[in-house]
Each structure stands twice: as structure tokens, then as C-alpha cells.
Amino acid sequence: SQKIEQNSEALNIQEGKTATLTCNYTNYSPAYLQWYRQDPGRGPVFLLLIRENEKEKRKERLKVTFDTTLKQSLFHITASQPADSATYLCAASFYGNNRLAFGKGNQVVVIP
Amino acid sequence: GAGVSQSPSNKVTEKGKDVELRCDPISGHTALYWYRQSLGQGLEFLIYFQGNSAPDKSGLPSDRFSAERTGGSVSTLTIQRTQQEDSAVYLCASSFNSNEQFFGPGTRLTVL
Numbered sequence: 001s002q003k004i005e006q007n008s009e010a011l012n013i014q015e016g017k018t019a020t021l022t023c024n025y026t027n028y029s030p031a032y033l034q035w036y037r038q039d040p041g042r043g044p045v046f047l048l049l050i051r052e053n054e055k056e057k058r059k060e061r062l063k064v065t066f067d068t069t070l071k072q073s074l075f076h077i078t079a080s081q082p083a084d085s086a087t088y089l090c091a092a093s094f095y096g097n098n099r100l101a102f103g104k105g106n107q108v109v110v111i112p
Numbered sequence: 113g114a115g116v117s118q119s120p121s122n123k124v125t126e127k128g129k130d131v132e133l134r135c136d137p138i139s140g141h142t143a144l145y146w147y148r149q150s151l152g153q154g155l156e157f158l159i160y161f162q163g164n165s166a167p168d169k170s171g172l173p174s175d176r177f178s179a180e181r182t183g184g185s186v187s188t189l190t191i192q193r194t195q196q197e198d199s200a201v202y203l204c205a206s207s208f209n210s211n212e213q214f215f216g217p218g219t220r221l222t223v224l
Contacts, residue, residue, distance in 0.1 A: 004154070034212070043116070043203050043215030044155070089155070093211075098143070098162065099171070100213065104154040 002027055004092050006103035014111050019077040021106045023090030026071070030092035030101075033073045035064055038087045038105065047088075048075075080110045116216035118204050124222045125194055133189040133219045137206030144187050145213060146179055150200040158202075161187065194223045 005024045013019045023033065032051045036044035050057045050066045050073065057064045063076040077084050087107045091100040117136045125131050137144050146158040157171040161181040172178070176194075181187040191198055201220050205213040 032211070036215075041217075043205070043217050044213075046212045046214070049211060091155075099145070099157045099160055099168065100155075101157070102147075102155040104152070 002030075002092070002094060002101055004090055004101050004103040006090055006106045008104065008106075010107040010109055012109045012111060013080055015080060015082060017080055019080050019084070019108050019110070021075040021088055021090075021108070023073040023075065023103055024071060025073075025092055028094060029068045029071070031095050032093050033064070033066060034091045034093070034100065035062075035073075035075050036089040036091060038089055044089055077108070080108075082110045082112050084108060085110045116204055116206050116214050118202075118216035118219050120219060121217065122220045122222075124224065126224050127196060128193055130190065130192045131194055131221065133191075133202050133204075133221070135187045135189070135204030135206075135216060137185065137187070137204070138208075138214055139185075141206035141208050141214070142184070143207040143213075144181055145205045145207070146187070146189050147203045147205065148200045149203055149218070155203065158189070191221075194221075196223050199223045 003026045034049045035047045038044040048064045050064045061078045065074045087105040089105045090103040119134045142163045144161040147155040149155050159179045160168040176192045179189045199222050201218040203218045205215045207213045
């Protein structure tokens with residue numbers, strides 16, 4: 001079965017630096033990958049979607065890449081701020097399947 | 113309403129009792145999803161509704177779990193004869209195009 005893997009260790013980063021998170025998938029390439037932000041006690045909030053045929057997507061200070069050779073997506077937060085502290089979830093949608101397969105999430109802590 | 117709403121926000125029940133969790137999706141969204149999030153775990157897909165099509169129930173963990181979506185809008189997730197391992201946050205999401213999903217705040221279920 002398909003697995004979506006994210007680093008279980010929290011990422012502590014100094015304010016102003018770039019935070020980079022990794023999402024790896026096994027077996028088949030997903031049709032697209034999505035990234036969500038989740039704050040404690042709240043539901044996830046959609047951030048970005050990148051399709052299999054796209055290499056990079058940007059939205060404000062966020063950037064996502066999709067490397068089908070490495071079977072990996074990278075999620076970057078540039079000029080990080082304490083307000084960016086949250087858990088970030090990677091989710092994949094595979095062809096012929098309308099559900100999303102989520103990773104366990106990666107916590108980011110931005111230190112002022 | 114502006115977003116997906118879920119009720120109750122918290123539910124404490126005794127082992128063996130039945131519970132009903134409600135989800136009000138965003139008006140006009142044809143797709144509705146239920147997920148379960150246990151402590152330290154990723155989102156686990158439970159069930160997916162799309163318009164008038166038969167629901168995708170492949171994620172339901174046992175026959176104690178069932179869900180309905182009435183009139184293409186409100187959905188109810190029912191757990192019969194609850195067990196302690198059912199304790200988790202149950203998240204509902206809706207979507208217009210089966211891509212970006214909009215999540216509710218979740219229902220925290222505690223089975224004593």
C-alpha cells in the first residue's frame with residue numbers, strides 16, 4: 001500500500017531562516033500532492049497543491065517542489081516567523097482514487 | 113456559514129454506547145470526507161461521499177462504523193458499541209472539486 005512519510009522530529013528554526021520539510025512517498029507517483037497547516041485543536045488548512053507534471057509551486061513565502069525521481073516533495077517557508085509555528089501535513093492523491101493519504105505531519109517551531 | 117462545522121466539539125461516552133457525530137459542509141460542496149486523527153498519528157481516511165454516487169466506505173475500520181449524507185449536505189458518522197480504541201479526533205472535510213479540502217474543527221471523542 002502507498003505510504004506518505006514525514007520526519008517525526010520537530011524542526012526548530014530561528015526566525016528569518018528558511019524552514020524545509022520533506023515528504024516521501026512509496027511505490028507509485030501520486031497525481032498531486034497537497035500541503036496543509038494544522039494548529040493545535042484545529043482542523044488542517046489547505047496551503048498548496050502541486051501536480052505530478054509540475055516541478056515547483058509558490059505562494060507568498062511558501063514554496064513546494066515535486067521530484068518524481070526521488071519520490072519526494074519539499075516544502076519551504078522562507079523568512080520564517082513565529083506565527084508559522086504549526087504542524088505541516090503532506091497529503092497525496094493517487095490516480096483513480098479520490099481520497100487523500102496523509103503523512104503524520106511535521107512540527108515546525110520558529111524561535112524569535 | 114463560512115466554513116465546515118462539526119458537532120459536538122467534544123464527546124465523552126462510556127464503552128459500549130453508541131455515538132453520532134455531525135458534519136455541516138460548505139454549501140455547494142459536492143464531496144464530503146470523514147477522517148480520524150489519533151494522538152501522534154496522521155489523518156486516517158474513513159469514508160468519502162461524492163454527489164449522488166455510492167460512498168467510498170473502504171476506510172471504515174469495522175462494521176460498528178457507518179455514515180450517512182442526507183440530501184447531499186449534512187453528514188452523520190455513527191459509531192456503535194464504542195470501544196476505547198475509538199477515542200480520537202474525528203474530522204470532516206468538504207470539497208468542491210475533489211482537490212483542496214476544507215476541514216471542520218473536529219469532534220474529540222473520548223471513550224471511557
